[in-house]
Amino acid sequence: MDLGISGKIALVTGADSGIGWETARILLEEGASVILTDKDPEKLAIAAERIGHPNQVFFYPADITNIEELKKLHQKIAAKIGKIDILVQSAGITGAQGLFHELDDEGWTTTLEVDLLGPVRLVNEFLPDLRAGGWGRLVFLASEDAVQPYDDELPYCCAKAGILALSKGLSRTYAREGLLVNSVSPAFIETPMTDAMMEKRSEELKVSKDEAIQSFLDQKRPYLELKRRGQTEEVAAVIAFLCSDKASFVNGSNYRVDAGSVATI
Template sequence: MDLGISGKIALVTGADSGIGWETARVLLEEGATVVLTDKNPEKLTQAAEKIGYKDKVFHYPADITSINDLKMIHQKIAKEVGKIDILVQSAGITGAQGLFHELDDAGWTNTIEVDLLGPVRLVNEFLPDLRTGGWGRIVFIASEDAVQPYDDEIPYCCAKAGILALSKVLSRTYALEGLLVNSVSPAFIETPMTDAMMEKRAEELNVSKEEAIQSFLDKKRPYLELKRRGQAEEVAAVIAFLCSDKASFVNGSNYRVDAGSVATI
């Protein structure tokens, strides 16, 4: 399918692996030039080399919670690539886990800093680019947790609920300028983040990783009807659609890619 984004410039955060990397790959296949960013310079370089498309891939390490880092990569992108047309915010962490009375202020602060204030700072830095030219796309990666919170992931749930609110407000503010803003909410996708979660669970339960995954599906995600972890490319396909001309009448929406994991309609 021709998504109509050939020649567009996309910035993808959290792009050294998982959903971010797969999204970058799909956008490249569709003819876009893609800038990858993530915190670890070595892993980011490896991700850029693995993805190919050498003439259309740029990569700059940055921490999205750092205003100085964001200004630095913005200057480099403007000089070496051009103004971005598409922003995909995929960077994030699981953050502090535990029941409410088990969480401390540092756990809350770190999770909100990365998963909510990081995206806010990112958009604040690149919004002037996206408001020019009469065409732009922002896609936030939220989570099923935003609308179906879990009692042992409270800071993450609150941050992702904030992402949905941020996405909706931005979609109302800039639509008439041609900037469309949407979000995608995955559930239990096979990524390094959920790998770490399942390895920790396997250790706690003294079982194999595969057994930990199955018990998590049975006990923690009973409405995830396909009974498996999703694949990053399954999420990336939806993100790429929302970045495209095919989604020219989609604005302020949240697309759930969760195999039914969210119980409500």
């Protein structure tokens, strides 16, 4: 499918692996130039080499929670590539886990800093680019947890609920300027983040990783009807659509990619 983004410039955060990397790959295949960013310079370099397209892919490390690093990132992009047309905010962490009475203030603060305030700072820095020229796309990675909170992941759930509110609010403010804002809410995708969760679960339960995944699906995600982890390309395809000209009448929406995991309508 021709997404109509050939020649556009896209910035993808959290792009050294998982959904961010897969999204960058699809955008590149559709003819966009893509800037990968994440915190670890070595992992980022490996991700850029693995993705190919050396004339269209750029990579610069940055921490989305750090305002000064974001300013430097913006300056590098402006000087070497130009203004961005597309921003995909995929960076995030699982954050503090445990029941509410088991969590401390630091766990809450760290999770909200990365998963909510990081995206706020990122958008604040790059919003002038996205508003210029009459055409822009902004896509946030939210989560099923935003609308179906789990008792042992409340900081993450609250941060992702905030992302949905941020996305909807921005969509109302800037649509008439040509900037369309949407979010995508995956559930239990096969990424390094869920790998780490399942490895921890397998150790705690003293079972294999596959058994840990199956027990998690049975006990924690009973409405995820396909009974498997989703694949990054299944999420990235939806993100890429929302970044495209094909989504020219989609604004303020939240697309669930969750195999039915959210139990309500």
